[in-house]
Amino acid sequence: MPPKIKITKEDIVTAAVDTVRKNGVQALNARTIAAVLHCSTQPIFSNFAAMEELRLAVVEAADALCQEYMKREVASGVYPPYKANGMAYIRFAKEEKELFKLLYMRDRTNEMIPEETDTGNQMEAMVQGNIGLTGMDAKLFHLEMWAYVHGIATMIATGFFDLEWELISRMLTDSYQGLKKQFEKE
Numbered sequence: 001m002p003p004k005i006k007i008t009k010e011d012i013v014t015a016a017v018d019t020v021r022k023n024g025v026q027a028l029n030a031r032t033i034a035a036v037l038h039c040s041t042q043p044i045f046s047n048f049a050a051m052e053e054l055r056l057a058v059v060e061a062a063d064a065l066c067q068e069y070m071k072r073e074v075a076s077g078v079y080p081p082y083k084a085n086g087m088a089y090i091r092f093a094k095e096e097k098e099l100f101k102l103l104y105m106r107d108r109t110n111e112m113i114p115e116e117t118d119t120g121n122q123m124e125a126m127v128q129g130n131i132g133l134t135g136m137d138a139k140l141f142h143l144e145m146w147a148y149v150h151g152i153a154t155m156i157a158t159g160f161f162d163l164e165w166e167l168i169s170r171m172l173t174d175s176y177q178g179l180k181k182q183f184e185k186e
Contacts, residue, residue: 007043028054124142
């Protein structure tokens with residue numbers, strides 16, 4: 001009878017996410033994860049062909065966590081859905097600094113980044129429904145808003161500044177309303 005598997009792939013990913021959360025992506029290596037799990041590196045390399053495969057699993061887990069932030073913020077009903085997504089993105093940057101950096105502040109030069117994403121399409125659809133913009137105008141409106149939201153999130157994640165939620169909310173509303181007026185003029 002083969003020995004019972006004590007450390008699962010999910011255990012390894014959870015330990016890796018916690019390691020990145022606490023110490024940043026630079027701490028992600030087999031020895032560190034093995035120390036967290038109190039084992040040798042053997043279970044890690046039995047479940048993952050290489051550390052890059054584990055890093056990708058951590059990226060997927062971090063992305064799922066970020067998506068959960070967005071779902072919770074929208075479900076709370078505190079903000080309209082489009083704004084709630086921006087507030088959740090900024091909240092994720094504030095509460096999960098290292099996971100935010102892993103997801104949104106890494107070199108992506110050699111990555112295949114899809115031009116269209118489900119989230120991007122959903123946000124553009126919200127812009128279309130809220131403001132009545134279509135096609136490239138909706139795409140550009142969302143891109144400009146998201147650049148603004150990402151800028152705030154990045155400054156918070158890197159400790160450049162820390163803002164109160166009421167101020168962040170006002171900033172997003174001001175940007176949204178200003179951009180809306182600009183597009184209405186055109």
